[in-house]
Amino acid sequence: MLRLSPRIARIAPFYAMEVVKQAAALQAQGRDIVQMSIGEPDFTAVPAVVEALERTARAGRTQYTEAVGIAPLREAIAGFYQTRFGVAVDPSRIIVTAGASGALLLACTALVDAGAQVLMPDPTYPANRHIVTAAGGEPVLIPAGPGDRFQLAADHIRRHWTPRTAGVIVASPGNPTGTSIAPDALAELIREVRARQGFTLVDEIYLGLSYEGDRRSALALADDLIIVNSFSKYFHMTGWRLGWLVVPPQLVSVFEKLAQNLVICPSTLAQHAALACFQPESLDIFEARREAFRQRRDYLLPEFERLGLAVPVKPDGAFYIYSDVRAHAADSAAFATRLLHEAGVCAVPGRDFGTAETASYLRFSYATDMARLQEGVARMERLLR
CATH class of the missing domain: 3.40.640.10 (Type I PLP-dependent aspartate aminotransferase-like (Major domain))
Incomplete structure (x- = not known):
C-alpha cells in the first residue's frame, strides 16, 4: 500500500457527483430524472x-x-x-x-x-x-x-x-x-x-x-x-x-x-x-442566453416560495437557487435523496458547500431548459403536497 500525503484526508468527496451518479443509475433503469444539480449550462459552444x-x-x-x-x-x-x-x-x-x-x-x-x-x-x-x-x-x-x-x-x-x-x-x-x-x-x-x-x-x-x-x-x-x-x-x-x-x-x-x-x-x-x-454575433447569442437564464430564475423563485422551499436571499447571478428546506425536512441530504427517488428531481445537498447550517439547504441549478424546470416543479409539488 503506497503511503499517501495526509492532505488527502483533508479533501472531502464532491457529494454533488455522488448525487449525479445515483441519478445516472436511476436513468439507466429507465427512470426520467429532471436534472437540477450540476452547474453546467445546457447551452454549448456557439457555432462560430x-x-x-x-x-x-x-x-x-x-x-x-x-x-x-x-x-x-x-x-x-x-x-x-x-x-x-x-x-x-x-x-x-x-x-x-x-x-x-x-x-x-x-x-x-x-x-x-x-x-x-x-x-x-x-x-x-x-x-x-x-x-x-x-x-x-x-x-x-x-x-x-x-x-x-x-x-x-x-x-x-x-x-x-x-x-x-x-x-x-x-x-x-x-x-x-x-x-x-x-x-x-x-x-x-x-x-x-x-x-x-x-x-x-x-x-x-x-x-x-x-x-x-x-x-x-x-x-x-x-x-x-x-x-x-x-x-x-x-x-x-x-x-x-x-x-x-x-x-x-x-x-x-x-x-x-x-x-x-x-x-x-x-x-x-x-x-x-x-x-x-468575442465576435459581435457570438456576444449577441451569449446575451440572449443570459436572458433565458434570468427568465428561468424569475419563473422558479415564486414557485419555490409557493412550495415552501424558502429562498432567503434572491440570487442575482449564476444559475443557482440556494433553498432553505427546513419546512419539509431536518436534513437536506435525506431530503435530496427523497426528491431524487420519489419525485425524480436531482438537486445537491448543502453539505458540499460547508458546515454552517448547510444541512438546511439544497442547491438547485436552473441550467436546464424551461420545460424541464416546469416538470421538476410539478413533480415536487405532487411530492410535497
Whole structure:
C-alpha cells in the first residue's frame, strides 16, 4: 500500500457527483430524472467557436503556445473588460489557464505557504477550499448567512484575521447561492485585507451571468487583486477547459514561471477557438442566453416560495437557487435523496458547500431548459403536497 500525503484526508468527496451518479443509475433503469444539480449550462459552444476549432485543427495549429496564452486571446479578453465592464486592463496582466480550476491552482501555488490560512465564506464552492488544501494551506470557512448575502464582509476580516492568515477568496456572483457582493462592501473588504498585507482573490466566473443592475468587475475597485474567470459559464465552453487570471503587473513573471513548469500551456485548439467568442454575433447569442437564464430564475423563485422551499436571499447571478428546506425536512441530504427517488428531481445537498447550517439547504441549478424546470416543479409539488 503506497503511503499517501495526509492532505488527502483533508479533501472531502464532491457529494454533488455522488448525487449525479445515483441519478445516472436511476436513468439507466429507465427512470426520467429532471436534472437540477450540476452547474453546467445546457447551452454549448456557439457555432462560430466550433467553426474556429475546425479551422484551427485542419490548419495543424496544435503545437505548444506561450505559457500565458496566445497574444490575440489575451488582447481579446482585455477588450472584453473594456467594452463590457468599462475597465481598462493591460493584456500583459492576463494569464490564460486550463480552466478556472487551473487558475486557482496557479494562484494558490504562488500565494499560499504551507500552513497559511485563507478565509472564505461558508457556504462556498468546495473546490476552492480543496485547492487551498492541495497547496498546503488551511481553508478557514467563516459562517456567512442570509444577513450577509452568504458572502464575506469587512467585519469578518476584522474578526477572523490571524497572524497565519494569508488572504481571502470570494466569489461574486457565488456558487452555491448565486448572490453577489455589493461594490461598496467589496471595496471595504479589499481595504481591510490590504491593510493586513494579504491577498484578495475574486472568483468572477459567473460575472457575465448577472441579472440585476450593472455588471461590475472587482477590477474597477482595485488593481492589486487576483481575478479568476473562465470560458465555462457565460461562454458555455465547460469541457474545453479554458480560463484566465488577471494579476497585478509585478506578479506576471511569477505566474508565467509557474505556468511554464506546471502546465506548459493551455489547450492550443481551445485558445484559438475561443477568439470567436468575442465576435459581435457570438456576444449577441451569449446575451440572449443570459436572458433565458434570468427568465428561468424569475419563473422558479415564486414557485419555490409557493412550495415552501424558502429562498432567503434572491440570487442575482449564476444559475443557482440556494433553498432553505427546513419546512419539509431536518436534513437536506435525506431530503435530496427523497426528491431524487420519489419525485425524480436531482438537486445537491448543502453539505458540499460547508458546515454552517448547510444541512438546511439544497442547491438547485436552473441550467436546464424551461420545460424541464416546469416538470421538476410539478413533480415536487405532487411530492410535497
